[in-house]
Amino acid sequence: MDGPSRSATRADTLAQECRRRGLALTVQRRAVHDELATRKDHPTADRIYEAVRARLPGLSRTTVYRVLDMLVEAGLARRVPSADSVVRFDPVTERHHHLVCESCGRLEDLEDRVVPSLKIPAARPSGFKVRSYSVSFMGVCSGCRKPGRRPARSEVT
Amino acid sequence: MDGPSRSATRADTLAQECRRRGLALTVQRRAVHDELATRKDHPTADRIYEAVRARLPGLSRTTVYRVLDMLVEAGLARRVPSADSVVRFDPVTERHHHLVCESCGRLEDLEDRVVPSLKIPAARPSGFKVRSYSVSFMGVCSGCRKPGRRPARSEVT
DNA sequence: ATACCTGCAAAAACTTTGCAATTCG
């Protein structure tokens, strides 16, 4: 139930986008994109670096940063707004929302259909033109609700 | 039109909170809180440092970081989620929303009443307990819409 | 008085840049 034509989708997306933009389809780009696409934890560049390096020993941190920028530019990833001083990436570019733990910073996804859809405000007085939106729900995750537990930020997935 | 009892409000808030928590009401805390409270541009720690240092020459960057943490802890400020690798602070702790320029990163406030209120989702299957929310509207600010202009991030207020 | 705060210096964490060597199309 996951035939070749279906499982090839992710790789194809990258390949298509590269071809369309005249970009080289390198091993590094494939590996970083693949790692990001299969994760649901909104990893930082460094987490991705650690993970990919296991399979691709020569990989450099610099390349990971550059590939992530390129993926964002190509519309294959997004930077997730977070209250931390690290940039997190999200492979999901369709509209969706987030649950943000105020205690440890953990980020969970929330599908769009759980939230009643908002009308996009018309152009604002300031001249700002809205294109899309995303809702952040703040609260406390299950780990942090356990009394006495207060996971360090570094401990978070 | 801003009598003494009214203009004292802000300072009092800090004073009260300090007393209540057994914290010292220092010059530095007053200055940082005051600077943040009067700004509407969601400044970074460094911007605040620059601004406050003008009035308080001996001030150190370290102190600004520490005071900002303390203000957040005391409920007198919030960290604004942003897609950058810098933390921005917001003196407004009531519910409100943001307009985020995808081109230059500029942040504008949007009053809560402009957005239809969302029901806070009940506890999620994951165990996450939601307490509040905030909507980020993504788009393009007036400065970035001017053709040919693409303000650098560093150029942003 | 004394517990808390600040400033300094140094380090840590995160990200970007310039350039030579390598790889992709």
Next chain:
DNA sequence: CGAATTGCAAAGTTTTTGCAGGTAT
């Protein structure tokens, strides 16, 4: 082959830490 891309080393930012001296209550 030629242009684009990578890796390395080094520098740039942003934030944190330890400690000695100073300050608020």
